[in-house]
Amino acid sequence: MTKMNDKREAARAAAAYVEEGMVVGLGSGSTVSLMIAEIAGKAKNITVIPASSQTYLECVNAGLTLTTLDRHPQPDIYLDSFDQVDRARNMIKGGGAALMREKVLATASRKRIFAGTYSKVVDRLNRPVPLEVLPFALGYVVSLLREKQASPRLRDSDAKNGPTVTDNGNYILDVDFGEIEEPSVLEAWLRKVPGVLENGLFVGLADRVLIAYGGGFVEEL
Numbered sequence: 237m238t239k240m241n242d243k244r245e246a247a248r249a250a251a252a253y254v255e256e257g258m259v260v261g262l263g264s265g266s267t268v269s270l271m272i273a274e275i276a277g278k279a280k281n282i283t284v285i286p287a288s289s290q291t292y293l294e295c296v297n298a299g300l301t302l303t304t305l306d307r308h309p310q311p312d313i314y315l316d317s318f319d320q321v322d323r324a325r326n327m328i329k330g331g332g333a334a335l336m337r338e339k340v341l342a343t344a345s346r347k348r349i350f351a352g353t354y355s356k357v358v359d360r361l362n363r364p365v366p367l368e369v370l371p372f373a374l375g376y377v378v379s380l381l382r383e384k385q386a387s388p389r390l391r392d393s394d395a396k397n398g399p400t401v402t403d404n405g406n407y408i409l410d411v412d413f414g415e416i417e418e419p420s421v422l423e424a425w426l427r428k429v430p431g432v433l434e435n436g437l438f439v440g441l442a443d444r445v446l447i448a449y450g451g452g453f454v455e456e457l
């Protein structure tokens with residue numbers, strides 16, 4: 237319950253950056269669900285672009301007006317959370333398998349606000365990094381990662397047999413690289429692997445990272 241309250245505080249702090257008339261890109265996950273509720277509560281002439289089918293359905297249910305990147309290629313602001321963040325504001329994302337569209341939307345937006353709870357802050361990123369992988373390339377990508385001494389695991393689906401299939405029809409590999417010393421170097425390397433369509437390392441993409449420490453205390457990282 238406390239954790240949920242902290243998420244709500246984080247979500248509220250991020251939603252406070254949304255102003256009248258803005259086009260808002262939205263990530264995915266439980267913190268974003270709370271952001272949607274906040275935005276819907278004050279929505280006046282606000283238009284949203286959801287990064288995932290989950291966010292899309294929640295925005296529809298909340299009565300928000302939807303648009304697309306085709307109509308608004310540069311949203312005014314992007315709001316999202318993360319799975320892990322370090323003090324240099326590098327993040328690991330993709331716990332909800334929405335990393336590819338999230339990175340597109342975040343990059344396209346004029347301003348990017350990320351918010352999460354203190355439990356997600358680490359000195360050095362160490363969670364498995366989600367990769368969105370073209371199914372055709374899976375075997376090749378797995379063997380390349382093993383050569384690099386990393387441990388890839390194909391993400392399973394909870395509610396169906398077989399692997400998680402993303403909103404884009406691809407697989408997710410959760411890859412354990414241990415402690416990540418230089419996120420930007422790893423990110424650049426992953427970017428060059430054919431068949432890895434996107435990686436969950438978000439480097440240099442946050443204008444603000446808001447952390448909820450509990451008891452209503454939210455501070456910028």
Ligand code: 5RP
Nearest residue numbers: 265266267317330331332334
């Ligand atoms: C989805 C993400 C989410 O931002 C991340 O998983 C955090 O989720 P939550 O807000 O539920 O803690 O990257 O792809």
